[in-house]
Amino acid sequence: MNQPKPAPHKLPDDHVQLLEQIDAVVAKYEAKPSNLIMILHAAQGIYGYLPYVVQKFIADKMHLSVSEVSGVVTFYSFFSTKPKGKHTILVCMGTACYVRGGKKLLDGIQKHLHVDVDETTEDGKFTLNKARCIGACGLAPAMMIDDTVYKAVNPNKLESILSKY
Ligand code: FES
Numbered sequence: 001m002n003q004p005k006p007a008p009h010k011l012p013d014d015h016v017q018l019l020e021q022i023d024a025v026v027a028k029y030e031a032k033p034s035n036l037i038m039i040l041h042a043a044q045g046i047y048g049y050l051p052y053v054v055q056k057f058i059a060d061k062m063h064l065s066v067s068e069v070s071g072v073v074t075f076y077s078f079f080s081t082k083p084k085g086k087h088t089i090l091v092c093m094g095t096a097c098y099v100r101g102g103k104k105l106l107d108g109i110q111k112h113l114h115v116d117v118d119e120t121t122e123d124g125k126f127t128l129n130k131a132r133c134i135g136a137c138g139l140a141p142a143m144m145i146d147d148t149v150y151k152a153v154n155p156n157k158l159e160s161i162l163s164k165y
Contacts, residue, residue: 060081085120085127090144095143108155
């Protein structure tokens with residue numbers, strides 16, 4: 001199995017304090033391997049994501065290999081190894097949205113923000129993700145930014161929508 005590699009992300013200023021909080025979580029769960037998923041969940045809640053340094057920290061505390069921890073992190077899609085942007089854009093690629101221009105919308109956002117799907121803009125402002133359906137099929141194509149749903153969006157409206165953030 002390949003060893004996970006450290007990513008070149010800048011560590012948050014409160015990195016040490018965050019690790020102390022994660023340490024307390026590991027202790028609370030008695031570092032039992034059967035509690036690894038719960039510990040990772042809590043760690044992601046504290047740190048925001050699970051970069052290599054956090055995975056290694058948890059692995060050391062739990063006397064596991066980094067590969068064992070990273071295997072769990074990469075298996076479950078709700079764990080993220082990359083920092084999230086301040087705002088999350090979710091573009092619907094469900095059938096209704098797809099046939100009514102969802103792909104054009106996604107392309108427009110990628111071009112406008114210079115970002116790929118599942119990536120974060122360089123300024124850390126937006127993370128771009130795709131969704132299957134966000135429950136606004138009647139007014140497709142739809143997208144969400146954080147908790148706000150935008151319906152019947154066409155690429156020409158993008159600039160004014162994104163400029164609100
Ligand atoms: S398919 Fe896009 S909102 Fe349902």
